[in-house]
Amino acid sequence: MKKTIKFSINGTKVQQEVLPAYLLIDVIRDGLGLRGTKPGCLEGECGACTVLIDGLAVNSCLYLAVNADGKEVTTIEGLISGPDFSLDPVQQAMVDFGAVQCGFCTSGMVMSIKGFYDECVSAQIQPNREQIKKGLEGNLCRCTGYKKIIDAVESLFEEA
């Protein structure tokens, strides 16, 4: 039996008809047409599908769509702002440090970094390099070797 869920996606209120077994990643990609969120392993291992729910990074492949009812969901598309499509500081740092190669992991990686950065800022934590690596342990990247990604994250905290 389908259920109507209402939630906010990137600041816009939406409504979807979902079955209990629908996964959030499918509702985001196929129901709402936002294809920036990537399906990778579909078992919570790779992090490509990471989105923020009420500000916390989660794997959208392991999140039931019905449980998004009433929540605020942020995807990679929600990080761009303004009429000139300005990049979020996290995205800008990834560009500046050349931390993107094939790009498949990038949206999930950026969402993880965004969630991690916001949580650190609100808890007033200045993470060291090891803590940054630990914060991103749920995101696999097969191209970069991670160094440039971690450099990009470090730069965010240096500026702050």
Added chain:
Amino acid sequence: MNFEMITPRTTGELLQALANNQGSRVRIGAGYTDLILELKGLKCEETPLVINLADLTDPKFTHIEKTDAGIRLGALVTAGKVIIDASIQTELPVLCKAASELGSRQLRHRATLGGNLCTASPAGDIAAALVALEARCEILSADGTLRTLALTDFLVGVRKTALRQDEVLQSVFIPTRKSINKHLLSDFLKVGTRRSMEIAVVSLAYQFELDAEEIIRHAGIAIGSVAPTVKFVSAAGEFLVGKKFSSIGAVAADKFAAMVCAEATPISDIRASAWYRREVLYNISRGIFDK
């Protein structure tokens, strides 16, 4: 993947759901980090029914409560909440460390303490810490009665718990140990083939209470992935009680490690051989005293 779902909002509705729905097709969903994968792989004739606890707001299930008697953690408390809780950081550091070693940041935001226990994996990270802390499970039955059971009795086998079909794990309780001038020494050691997103090949959780003279007054120790369940190793813990931590030398450390290993009954599987697990357990147990 296909299943039906009931989403209770109150404990009353949950008890009703438990009373009306029993049998092998019923599963309880909390953080879903394991359950979705299980439901995806399920090939059964009957459509599974998930009792979805996501909307349950009863603080007995969702909160961390500290009283003079001890700390009570609701079954729906996530690993992420455990890590940032000030009273757990100071009083139950072994639990804090184990929760931070679980999965990834994304999974820790969703994975619940109750899920980690009810999955009853011999490799459960949170389970190992809670066994070391001698936690008690508080189990709610469909008729509204609450029973408590030592966690070591709750975990009965690989993926098997003592929960009956009309029961749900509400919370765990860790009694405060009354002692003066205590300081804690603890760690959760998890050995796997890599450092992140790993299922333990061997794990060791311990929390020692030391008095002002560094004498060990209590030692709670648990081992994971070396038996059908996480195990509490009481003999090795009792061996340490009364000894001064800094004066435990090579002979005593060897004896301690041998006593820990005596409680292990590891198997060989895809992740490691029984021999390797035993060697690793010996070395990490002994290593506690190398610091």
